[in-house]
Amino acid sequence: MNENRNKIELLHQNYLQSLKIEKRWVRFYQLIILAFVFASWELLSRMQWIDPLIFSSPNKIWKLFFEKIQDGSLAANLGVTLTETVASFIIATALGVIIAALLWWSPMLSNILDPYLVIFNAMPKVALGPVIIVALSPGYTSIIANGVIICVIITAIVVYTSFKEVDPNYLKVLQTFGATRFQCFKEAIIPASFPTIISTLKVNVGLSWVGVIVGEFLVSSRGLGYMIIYGFQVFNFTLVFLSLFVIAVLATVMYQLVDLLEKKLIKE
Amino acid sequence: MSFLKVQDVHHTYFTKALRTTALSNINLTVEEGEFVSLLGPSGCGKTTLLSIISSLLKPTEGAVLLENKPVATTKNTIGYMLQQDYLFPWKTIEENILLGLKLAKQLNPKTRSNALNLLKQMGLNGGVEKQLPKQLSGGMRQRVALVRTLATEPKLLMLDEPFSALDYQTKLKLEDLVSQTLKDFGKTAILVTHDIGEAIAMSDRVFLLSSRPGTIHKTFEIPEELRKLSPFEARNHFLYSSVFQAIWKELETLERKSE
Ligand SMILES: Nc1ncnc2c1ncn2[C@@H]1O[C@H](COP(=O)(O)OP(=O)(O)O)[C@@H](O)[C@H]1O
Ligand SMILES: [Mg+2]
Numbered sequence: 219m220n221e222n223r224n225k226i227e228l229l230h231q232n233y234l235q236s237l238k239i240e241k242r243w244v245r246f247y248q249l250i251i252l253a254f255v256f257a258s259w260e261l262l263s264r265m266q267w268i269d270p271l272i273f274s275s276p277n278k279i280w281k282l283f284f285e286k287i288q289d290g291s292l293a294a295n296l297g298v299t300l301t302e303t304v305a306s307f308i309i310a311t312a313l314g315v316i317i318a319a320l321l322w323w324s325p326m327l328s329n330i331l332d333p334y335l336v337i338f339n340a341m342p343k344v345a346l347g348p349v350i351i352v353a354l355s356p357g358y359t360s361i362i363a364n365g366v367i368i369c370v371i372i373t374a375i376v377v378y379t380s381f382k383e384v385d386p387n388y389l390k391v392l393q394t395f396g397a398t399r400f401q402c403f404k405e406a407i408i409p410a411s412f413p414t415i416i417s418t419l420k421v422n423v424g425l426s427w428v429g430v431i432v433g434e435f436l437v438s439s440r441g442l443g444y445m446i447i448y449g450f451q452v453f454n455f456t457l458v459f460l461s462l463f464v465i466a467v468l469a470t471v472m473y474q475l476v477d478l479l480e481k482k483l484i485k486e
Numbered sequence: 487m488s489f490l491k492v493q494d495v496h497h498t499y500f501t502k503a504l505r506t507t508a509l510s511n512i513n514l515t516v517e518e519g520e521f522v523s524l525l526g527p528s529g530c531g532k533t534t535l536l537s538i539i540s541s542l543l544k545p546t547e548g549a550v551l552l553e554n555k556p557v558a559t560t561k562n563t564i565g566y567m568l569q570q571d572y573l574f575p576w577k578t579i580e581e582n583i584l585l586g587l588k589l590a591k592q593l594n595p596k597t598r599s600n601a602l603n604l605l606k607q608m609g610l611n612g613g614v615e616k617q618l619p620k621q622l623s624g625g626m627r628q629r630v631a632l633v634r635t636l637a638t639e640p641k642l643l644m645l646d647e648p649f650s651a652l653d654y655q656t657k658l659k660l661e662d663l664v665s666q667t668l669k670d671f672g673k674t675a676i677l678v679t680h681d682i683g684e685a686i687a688m689s690d691r692v693f694l695l696s697s698r699p700g701t702i703h704k705t706f707e708i709p710e711e712l713r714k715l716s717p718f719e720a721r722n723h724f725l726y727s728s729v730f731q732a733i734w735k736e737l738e739t740l741e742r743k744s745e
Contacts, residue, residue: 385572387568387570390542390568390572391568391572392585392589393542394542394566394635395586395590395638405585405589406574409574409576412576
């Protein structure tokens, strides 16, 4: 009996050990790929096998990175873009939930708006960028609006669908206690849809980056999107690559943060 | 003057494809303090009738009067426990049982301690109130749901197949507990069930429903001797099996008619 338990204990230990080893190998190969890509990029560029003017090189990008940190321009542009992105995905999520609430509140309204939502959702929203910038005048507002418009409708549709899928018997319980429609919304609809709302937040982090970067392309005065466009115009592709790396890192960090938030909130 | 009066109720559900007449020509009265059962096969309209009595559903025809007033005008006087517990999974047990009081803005220290006491009376103590519904067994959840329904002190209590999802032993125990609690509070109650034994053991009267459309086929008065006993004792009384036989025979004739 005891012996048997020891044996199972041992097997479990072995299993955990093997998982650990496997994970280490995965990490190892990931680092190898990274090192290989950067090393060959550097090499190819130095040997002039690829055009260093277009493809730059890791070393040049790294040097530029320090230059831009020292003159403070990277921090300034990064701050601008970060603020715009965070603002736009929070506004988009909030606005999407509010629209979903209105649609849930009035089935009539939801029937009336249905075709417009479909059209608006199908439309490539970045195409609206020039119109938004002209309407709101170039600047923060129009860039944030560009980010918002990309995610708001899909958020509204996804959240509204989850509102509708809440088990009607929960509403019935509330109605037996004489609950008003607002009380039903607060006590059942919102808490039941909370996981969906958090997961749209996650999708919106990615989408709002697209909107904000495109907005900065168009407005072309500040931000990481502006750095890309500027680098492109003056044929400084080291600057373009630097901006791309910074964006990749920031977007990943932001996504992971929201992911962490989701795990924390859903567990409770 | 009866406590509850259901008058000529008729209900048809309309959908795009079809119309289903769920109830037809329902007339019944329930006296104050009485415990009655609605017995009938699945789909005969029992849940529909409870929804109409609780004014969640407006009947296509007919009226329901509670103490001579239309039910739609009497807020929070009817407690309705659904077929499953439907405890809110994100609320603690305490938040769940206080929900009715909160919605009716009657939550104060007194009603709150009443509700928590009721939970103890149902045999749920030892920190259960801070737990989440998923940490409780089916029988415990059902008791919590009953406490939630009773916490607002409804005058009439309706139970829709409250024991159908439980194992047999838990079910017998809960029958006794519910029966005793309702007697202690002098509540009027309507129980919906498809279990003949449960209907006999718990009620003063049994309405037998026939299906398609649901109508009251026959009413059985349960003998005084059985009413005095707890449900568990009643099941072992010699009169129990004769009432069982009588109801069984009626069900058979109903089945033959529908074939
Ligand atoms: N919302 C609804 N729409 C259409 N038909 C319904 C609806 N609810 C119930 N019915 C129909 O009405 C009949 C009675 O249903 P119900 O009252 O739930 O029966 P029971 O509770 O006795 O099982 C069934 O035939 C069912 O299909
Ligand atoms: Mg039913």
